[in-house]
Amino acid sequence: MRCAESIGELSRCVRLKVGAIIVKDGNIISMGYNGTPKGFENACEFELETIDETTGDKNVVLKTKEEVLHAEANAITKAAKSTYSTEGASIYCTDSCCFGCAKLIVQAGIKKFYYKREYRDTSGLDLLRKAGIEVVRVEY
Template sequence: MEYVTPRWQQRFVTTDIWSEDVLEALLKRPFFLLVGVDAPIIVRWRRYLENCKDHPIPTLEAFVSKADAHMFHPTTGLAPLFVRATVYLLNSSSSLSSLHEQLSAIDLVDETRLRPTWDAYFMQLANLAAQRSNCMKRRVGCVLVREKRVISTGYNGTPRGLTNCNEGGCTRCNGGSAGGSSLSTCLCLHAEENALLEAGRERISKGSILYCDTCPCLTCSVKIAQVGISEVVYSQAYSMDNKTAEVLSAGGVHLRQFSPPREGIVYCNDVE
């Protein structure tokens, strides 16, 4: 750590992370990215047979037993570290060239993995707001921003004073209605509506941006255009995106989809 810190703009790789204490120390630094690298057990077994011919060959059962201990031993296992990896590479590639091609495609050294862009930052806040949702149909979160400052947040659910949707407060959402149908009987406020109500018209001005983890529905789009928001950024598509885009475009609101760097499990298989 003492060596790397003054040289943080250079790229280093270490595999010397054997405990959560070591990991915690590294995670405090803004230049550290945890990447897990794994492969199916049968792939690792075949690689061992191919690359370790000069060593004693264990039985497959002994190999699996040792691999399990390496991962799941209660005090020395690496499983607690793997589950915290930002990117988890599952490497089944049969050649280095194939692996390198796929690593280039996901761009591991993308600097936004270390320090999020403003889009990523506000979208993460929208995702966090969604965790407060009580709607039985889906979680949606929203953040309203002006000059890179949060004006308000919102999530979907029943209004103040009413029983929460997930406690039976909205008959429509607790029934079998398909998404986007029977909305006239729904008692839940949408995340965008909550954020707009919280902000109030006087706090919204030209240049305000609405971040939502799901593309706004048609009804919310009309309200977004009315209050004078300049741009809507969303991450997940919805069933009426084309109609939403038409309304927002007519209202002078720019709509775009946010695509973050690829994280989680990344399958590195042979490229066909």
């Protein structure tokens, strides 16, 4: 898990840095972090100015750009471009997965999902369990 955390630090995202590694037969076969696709500006968020309706105060909040890829998706697509198969592999991710990434994990044939921090929406974890994937929360 510490390796996934280190990979996550490479992310240029300000709000949340997420890292993922895929392990098979004791070897790291792929890794990824949340960020923009190749060829895009490497900035994950944009500033959105809002106005508080009660006070009239202006606030600036960071919003994630739609094109940002999640760490799990980055790791899976990198593995798909390599000679390694993810069938039967494990994935270690700093955060629990969203529903979209859970679908990719199922399709990639990954059998175990390890994570540290749980996201408020657990539908991704629910899908993994429904697909028979072992889900393990790592605490240290």
